[in-house]
Amino acid sequence: MINDQFYKRSYTISGIAIGVVLVYIFRLFFLQIIDQSTKSEAETNALVKQTIYPARGLIYDRNGELLVFNQPIYEITITMREMGDNWDTVGFCKSLKISREEFDERVAEIKDKRKNRGYSRYTPQSFMGQLKKEDIATLQEALFLYPGVQIQKRTLRDYTYNAAAHVLGSVGEVNQNDIDNDPYYARGDYSGRDGLERTYEKELRGVKGVEILMRDSRGRMQGRYQDGALDCLAEAGTDLTTTLDIKLQMLAEELLAGKVGSAVAIEPKTGEILALASNPSWNPKVLVGKERSHNYNQLLNDPTKPLMNRATQAMYPPGSTFKTIQALVCLQDGAITPKTLYPCSGPASTPIKCTHHHGSPVALDKAIEQSCNPYFWCAFRDLLQKGGGDIHMRYESWREDVMAFGIGHRFTDSDISEQSSGNIPSALFFDKYYGKAGWKAITIRSLSIGQGEILATPLQLANQVATIANEGYFITPHLNKNDSMLAHIHKLDIDKQHFEVVKDGMHRVMTYGTGRYYPIEGIETGGKTGTAQNPHGKDHAIFIGFAPVDDPQIAVAVVVENAGFGATWACPIASLLIEQYLTGEVKRKDLRKRISSTVLNGSVKKW
Amino acid sequence: MGASRNGSILQNVDWPTIGMFIGLVLFGWLNIYGASYNFDQTSIFDFTNRAGKQFVWILGSLVLGGTLLLIDYKTYDLFAYVAYGLMLLLLIATPFLAHDIKGSMSWISLGPVSLQPAEFAKCIVALAVAKYMGQYDYKLRGWRDLVIPFALIGVPCLIIMIMQRETGSALVFAAFLLVFYRQGMTPHILWSCVAAVVLFITSIRFGAIPLPIGTGSVGMLSCMLLLIGVEIYFVCKEHPVKWQLTILLVTVAAVFGIGALINVWITVPFDWLAVGLVVALSLYTLVVAVYYRRYGLIWATVFGLVCIGYTQACDLVFTRVLQPHQRTRIEVLLGMKEDLAGAGYNVNQARIAIGSGRFLGKGYLKGTQTKLQFVPEQDTDFIFCTVGEEWGFVGSVGVLLLYLLFILRLVTIAERQRTTFTQIYAYSVASIFLFHLMINVGMVLGVLPVIGIPLPFFSYGGSSLWGFTMLLFILLRLDAARMEQLR
Numbered sequence A: 001m002i003n004d005q006f007y008k009r010s011y012t013i014s015g016i017a018i019g020v021v022l023v024y025i026f027r028l029f030f031l032q033i034i035d036q037s038t039k040s041e042a043e044t045n046a047l048v049k050q051t052i053y054p055a056r057g058l059i060y061d062r063n064g065e066l067l068v069f070n071q072p073i074y075e076i077t078i079t080m081r082e083m084g085d086n087w088d089t090v091g092f093c094k095s096l097k098i099s100r101e102e103f104d105e106r107v108a109e110i111k112d113k114r115k116n117r118g119y120s121r122y123t124p125q126s127f128m129g130q131l132k133k134e135d136i137a138t139l140q141e142a143l144f145l146y147p148g149v150q151i152q153k154r155t156l157r158d159y160t161y162n163a164a165a166h167v168l169g170s171v172g173e174v175n176q177n178d179i180d181n182d183p184y185y186a187r188g189d190y191s192g193r194d195g196l197e198r199t200y201e202k203e204l205r206g207v208k209g210v211e212i213l214m215r216d217s218r219g220r221m222q223g224r225y226q227d228g229a230l231d232c233l234a235e236a237g238t239d240l241t242t243t244l245d246i247k248l249q250m251l252a253e254e255l256l257a258g259k260v261g262s263a264v265a266i267e268p269k270t271g272e273i274l275a276l277a278s279n280p281s282w283n284p285k286v287l288v289g290k291e292r293s294h295n296y297n298q299l300l301n302d303p304t305k306p307l308m309n310r311a312t313q314a315m316y317p318p319g320s321t322f323k324t325i326q327a328l329v330c331l332q333d334g335a336i337t338p339k340t341l342y343p344c345s346g347p348a349s350t351p352i353k354c355t356h357h358h359g360s361p362v363a364l365d366k367a368i369e370q371s372c373n374p375y376f377w378c379a380f381r382d383l384l385q386k387g388g389g390d391i392h393m394r395y396e397s398w399r400e401d402v403m404a405f406g407i408g409h410r411f412t413d414s415d416i417s418e419q420s421s422g423n424i425p426s427a428l429f430f431d432k433y434y435g436k437a438g439w440k441a442i443t444i445r446s447l448s449i450g451q452g453e454i455l456a457t458p459l460q461l462a463n464q465v466a467t468i469a470n471e472g473y474f475i476t477p478h479l480n481k482n483d484s485m486l487a488h489i490h491k492l493d494i495d496k497q498h499f500e501v502v503k504d505g506m507h508r509v510m511t512y513g514t515g516r517y518y519p520i521e522g523i524e525t526g527g528k529t530g531t532a533q534n535p536h537g538k539d540h541a542i543f544i545g546f547a548p549v550d551d552p553q554i555a556v557a558v559v560v561e562n563a564g565f566g567a568t569w570a571c572p573i574a575s576l577l578i579e580q581y582l583t584g585e586v587k588r589k590d591l592r593k594r595i596s597s598t599v600l601n602g603s604v605k606k607w
Numbered sequence B: 001m002g003a004s005r006n007g008s009i010l011q012n013v014d015w016p017t018i019g020m021f022i023g024l025v026l027f028g029w030l031n032i033y034g035a036s037y038n039f040d041q042t043s044i045f046d047f048t049n050r051a052g053k054q055f056v057w058i059l060g061s062l063v064l065g066g067t068l069l070l071i072d073y074k075t076y077d078l079f080a081y082v083a084y085g086l087m088l089l090l091l092i093a094t095p096f097l098a099h100d101i102k103g104s105m106s107w108i109s110l111g112p113v114s115l116q117p118a119e120f121a122k123c124i125v126a127l128a129v130a131k132y133m134g135q136y137d138y139k140l141r142g143w144r145d146l147v148i149p150f151a152l153i154g155v156p157c158l159i160i161m162i163m164q165r166e167t168g169s170a171l172v173f174a175a176f177l178l179v180f181y182r183q184g185m186t187p188h189i190l191w192s193c194v195a196a197v198v199l200f201i202t203s204i205r206f207g208a209i210p211l212p213i214g215t216g217s218v219g220m221l222s223c224m225l226l227l228i229g230v231e232i233y234f235v236c237k238e239h240p241v242k243w244q245l246t247i248l249l250v251t252v253a254a255v256f257g258i259g260a261l262i263n264v265w266i267t268v269p270f271d272w273l274a275v276g277l278v279v280a281l282s283l284y285t286l287v288v289a290v291y292y293r294r295y296g297l298i299w300a301t302v303f304g305l306v307c308i309g310y311t312q313a314c315d316l317v318f319t320r321v322l323q324p325h326q327r328t329r330i331e332v333l334l335g336m337k338e339d340l341a342g343a344g345y346n347v348n349q350a351r352i353a354i355g356s357g358r359f360l361g362k363g364y365l366k367g368t369q370t371k372l373q374f375v376p377e378q379d380t381d382f383i384f385c386t387v388g389e390e391w392g393f394v395g396s397v398g399v400l401l402l403y404l405l406f407i408l409r410l411v412t413i414a415e416r417q418r419t420t421f422t423q424i425y426a427y428s429v430a431s432i433f434l435f436h437l438m439i440n441v442g443m444v445l446g447v448l449p450v451i452g453i454p455l456p457f458f459s460y461g462g463s464s465l466w467g468f469t470m471l472l473f474i475l476l477r478l479d480a481a482r483m484e485q486l487r
Helices: A009-034 A037-046 A089-096 A100-111 A133-141 A176-181 A195-199 A201-205 A246-255 A289-301 A319-333 A364-370 A373-388 A391-403 A427-434 A441-449 A458-469 A496-511 A566-583 A589-597 B003-012 B015-036 B050-070 B073-078 B080-097 B117-133 B143-163 B167-182 B187-206 B218-238 B243-263 B272-291 B295-321 B324-333 B345-355 B383-415 B420-444 B462-480
Strands: A047-052 A066-078 A125-131 A149-159 A171-173 A190-192 A209-215 A221-224 A261-267 A272-279 A473-475 A489-491 A526-532 A540-547 A554-560 B099-101 B104-110 B113-115
Touching (some): A009 B383, A009 B420, A066 A133, A089 A100, A089 A133, A100 A125, A125 A149, A125 A289, A133 A149, A190 A195, A190 A201, A195 A201, A246 A272, A246 A566, A246 A589, A261 A566, A319 A373, A319 A441, A319 A496, A319 A526, A319 A540, A319 A566, A364 A373, A364 A496, A373 A441, A391 A427, A427 A441, A458 A473, A458 A554, A496 A526, A496 A540, A526 A566, A566 A589, B015 B383, B015 B462, B073 B117, B073 B462, B080 B117, B080 B143, B104 B117, B113 B462, B117 B420, B167 B187, B167 B420, B187 B218, B187 B295, B272 B295, B345 B383, B383 B420, B420 B462
Antiparallel strands (some): A066 A125, A066 A149, A171 A190, A209 A221, A261 A272, A473 A489, A526 A540, A540 A554, B099 B104
């Protein structure tokens, strides 16, 4: 066209077209490239991911006895988006036997993003968990009335024996922390909260599976997505065989009934823990299912502290049982020889009196047999003052030798999740307390007989006996039978002949000394009693022992709190445990009955 | 007539346009198959499903297009008014013959098929408008010359909107504004329309400027001032004042325009200041107009004051006149309400479907959202969802660019015409396609309200496909004859 004054307006029109397309391309760029939310929304829209929960691994004892297994339970989930306007809340509450208020409260909790950070209207949210088959029966029949509600089958722990609650631990719902730290978990999942369940969580839990179904806009299932190509099956958890001997464990718990205390038995050659009992305790079944949190709180508030695993977490002064270590360290150091004699004036001795009456002067074998306090004080004194060197160095070297027995620190390479470290005070500790030049051997004399600042857990005591039984090494005490832990062998720098002397002394304790009252027919045992002074009340009874003497199969440590002399309560328990383990039965039925029926602490109860 | 005549058409017809037409139709057909595909689907040629039916419509459209190319080009000019009259009769008759389909009375059943006369009306209106404005003695000098053209588009528009209750199809006639603009209509009208839409949205989004009392927002004010500023710019171009003044006014507009961009999503309460600013600016323009004796500037003053009144009216209409469901629809679109199950459902599902396609898409026939019928109307108005989900960003942008090329090609064709009649008709065609693309894709992308109009060549449906084919092939026939026409 000629003389067209508006010719340029064709550019405006083209410009508008280009502008519109550009704006839409930007919008597409935002929707399809930048905005990440649509992908998951589309998936929750059309794809229903049904989690398939794996069966949790079973737990067996060392002889293949089933300890922990699974029972089916049911969980109710609700997808909020699918609850229509006419959702029959009243009927739903009725079929679950909950009140309207409980329902509203629970729904508010689910929707509260602070409490439930992963909340989405599109995904199933856990509404109620841990229901028994009879709880959901009514709902299941009428499930079609409640769109958005799903019933998912899960499993709950169940236990063959009412025993070993501390060791096995329990399974509970994961908290926000777990979810944040491990992408495996989703809200409402379960994980091992303590004990073996916690240590071996990754093995026991298995791998969750997922089944992807397609759902159309009306919520009707349209079959499996891509014919199940992306589904994955749940992988059951790995079974765990523990080192526990359930019979021995149950006997230990039976014998501790009515008392506060613990018993640990270890197979010395392998470091396998045969029994790890702590009393008061509970039936593992009470920390399962709906009642778990209620019962847990009850346990938490019990003044006898049943939740504490005393076998690994309680710390006691080892008392006279420590003399075995003292003897070995002094022998190796050269401070004494088996022939060294020290005088003892019985209860009149200074600075530490002897609690027994025996001849004087006394040599090592007799000193162990009679638990002679003055002997070990003298030995300790000579060790610290030998050569007139610096006491700090001498003391630190002694401390190192003692700690080599596994005392005063956690077994960091062990699979026991709850442990206390115990304590062997450092020279620095005394420097701070008394001043750098303010202390010498006599200041810390109570250490020589296992009193004072020295603290050890029963597990450490058992491990220490195992070390003596092994004559110079121990394998970290552990609970998993499938792992030999051979890499975790700890060798001590103490000559073999010294162990023979101490073992002989311990044998003498059981033959002529404080442990002579509970012999086992046909089995020679070695042991040492101890009485730990306790500022809070009556002394703690302690016993450590091993058997048979010439080829030790079991090492035991028993602590009974506020029970008085070790010989009276701890020693018979250990003796019965040894008998059970080595002969497979307990012939001394009267003794067993007497011990297990004696109540030393009236407030102790079994939950 | 005969072979030599046909040969010249084959030589002269614009093949690039035909190529793009075939490309769009075929890709659209593939996507209709994709959208209506479900998992027990048989074949794309199965005539019981929509893809199969669309195949028949496509074959029909090719025959139709070929036939239109064979008709003498003068026929279109000659019978434009006759066709227009017949079309009006048909449109009026339609509601009496039609079945009620989803509240719309626009479908006439002819045996097994239904046709929507409104789809063919666009083409005939375009011819009539082109004929009227293409007369030798017609010249667009002022608003008087636009009365007849507006009537030509207004009458069918009103029939469709009121009698057939098809708001979407009726709105398409707004596309003719671009045609009039190209022919010399003052930009103020176009700009006033833009301003009306923008102010309606912002006044609802942010609240009107307070008169006599209430709350509004800086975003609202800035939008208004931006619009006024641009209007002043247009006025200044027509009525030149000192360049300093132009700069001053443009600067004011620019400052507030930037303010608008910043404040669109941040609502700041404010009061009489806003009114004061707009009134001050308007009065200032008035003073300048009088001082420099550029009385044209008074239009800018009027524009500004009308803007204030208009936002009040919008507010009133929105809160008092509109039905609750219409309000909800608008509120959802403007992001004021989230109602994913109700009014926002379509838009949200469309967003999810498109967004989940990501860069390369899920692959043909692999989209889950469209297959499982999450998006309503997915093979008709929301067909672009399937493109987005299955072909991803690459595919969607490809389709948009193809449309853009197509429209630009139509503009090029329009510009090379020697007769006003063909040029106006060509611009009508380009504008109608542009309008459809803008409204339909904008709706699917959640940028514009849900207005049910089809995406040309893509959406399932015989009427729309044939309507667009007619629109396009008449243009191609006229274009092929451009060499034979007098200058």
